[in-house]
Amino acid sequence: MKMLINVPETVVADALRGFAAAHPDLVVDVEQQVIVRRGAPYEGKVGLVSGGGSGHEPLHGGFVGRGMLDAACPGAIFTSPVPDQMTRAAAAVDSGAGVLFIVKNYTGDVLNFDMAAELAEEEGVRIEKVLVNDDVAVIDSTYTAGRRGTGATLFVEKIAGAAAEEGAPLDRVTAIARRVVESSRSFGVALTAVSTPEKGGPTFDLPEGELELGVGIHGEPGRERRAMMTSGEIADASVEAVVDDLRPDAPLLVLVNGMGGTPLLELYGFTAEVHRALAERHLPVARTLVGNYVTSLDMAGSSVSICQVDEELLRLWDAPVSTPGLRWGC
Template sequence: MKKLINDPKAVVNESVEGFGLAHADLVTVHTDPLFVVRKDAPVQGKVGLVSGGGSGHEPLHAGYVGRGMLDAAVPGAVFTSPTPDQILPATTAVNGGAGVLHIVKNYTGDVLNFETAAELAAAEGVEVRSVLVNDDVAVEDSLYTAGRRGVGGTVFVERIAGAAAERGDDLEAVTAVAQRVIDNVRSMGAALAPSTVPHAGVPSFDLAEDEIEIGIGIHGEPGRHRIAMENADGITTRLLEPITADLNLGSGDRVLLMVNGMGGSPASELYIVYRKAVALLKERGVTVERSLVGNYITALEMEGASLTVLKLDDEMITLWDSPVSTAALRWGV
């Protein structure tokens, strides 16, 4: 294992500390317990948005803390849920009197710990709602969750719900728009090579040189099937077809398309995937209105990519285009 780290046990703390130093204009890092809040938190009268999960998926979640997205992010250990004693103070720290929305990826540990924190916050007088992101069409159940996993669609939920909160929507309305995004977003990914968790020191799964995993999870969970390596167009087709079928995409639909790198694939390869995905959608009469290409929700240094497609409406486009200022997404400011 070769990594730019010091002590494997200190990776998350040192990384978050460095993140805070690099983006001190945007965020404040709290170290005991560990969580990240936007610089001006709490914003009075605004719904606060909190998300989090295991580290190793950067820029998710801390990279999306700031104006127009999250008010707080709670990082757990690598590929491990944050604890309620982190989530609770993050929740209270961003409570500006309008309530707080928890955006939770569908992994068992995340669900249980955010539920516990929400109950504790309610006991302190904070109104908390929760939405569950479950956009992965690859499998119904996995090692980490019951039901579909929460993956790339989380970025879209955080952005669009964050924009709604920023414009002044109340807690009920922000929750509703977050749920509408969840209902209309789907993802699927593929791994060409595994990642290595620092404290483990060995790859999280085995793939032969001529094999790839279709439908991989962001923690290295197995997907739909393991196949022989094929070209980028073939892999893209395998990932996109289940998404378009699940969303029932057809002529006249407008979408937001993200080609996301899993951490170890270069941008040049991601654009080849994007090229094919756009062509396949065009064949269906689907228009790509907005797009992202790059590393937005990773799995350490895993080689591979995921596709995320959101069926858009006019309000979603307006919210997406509104100003955002975070370490990982920034426009209109």
């Protein structure tokens, strides 16, 4: 498997050097692997910190900036960052108003953010945590007890980020983040396996002519292997999975997310089918975001995330955001 890299060992550090070069409005500590919004801490503002294994870009580093995260900690590929990164990030963004850790539900991330929270609190930083576990595909998985955290992380980071930007206090930002988690569900599909630099090729087998329904963002197994399906059939399966679980009764934010290797042209065609499937269920769509946001390196495939929103969550979703990976209204 050919990759645009130097050697597998330096992939994350190389990317951070390039990220720093491209985004001078962010402070990138390449050695400690912490990305911080320039100017942080902002007086009186709650700090938002997330992080996780690399390989899901633009998540999380690409979501650092005005109206979203204050800091992100990238780990090695598909590997949790360590507590030291998280406590550094917390210290860098705490203005005294406290810090919210946004944690995707993978065992390593949960343990490390827990430990970091204890350490940060010993240093006098008030910490709250929110666990993102939106993936309805399976209960328990390769790296997870309970449900995996996937595409809805973007909803949580955007909406809680907007609340923090407005000056909401820590308990309120935390409550909003939890409300987004409770209101969100995701379901992913893989058409090809993911290849990691370390392995130098695919990390699992997915034969020509088959797809993986309910795949995780590290290529973890989903609900079932099926013979290849059309875009419309995949949309039906994805929408059914998230809607049956959430049973929404309010307008939806919809994220049609690419896993990395699927062309944007196909993602837009898939979006049409997702809208059709939602319309058939008489579910109104408030906003639709299409693109590669929570990826799995080069994996071909897609995920559908929905979040049902009231007026407040929709207003916070629409609020200005300015990050490398998500930007509008400012």
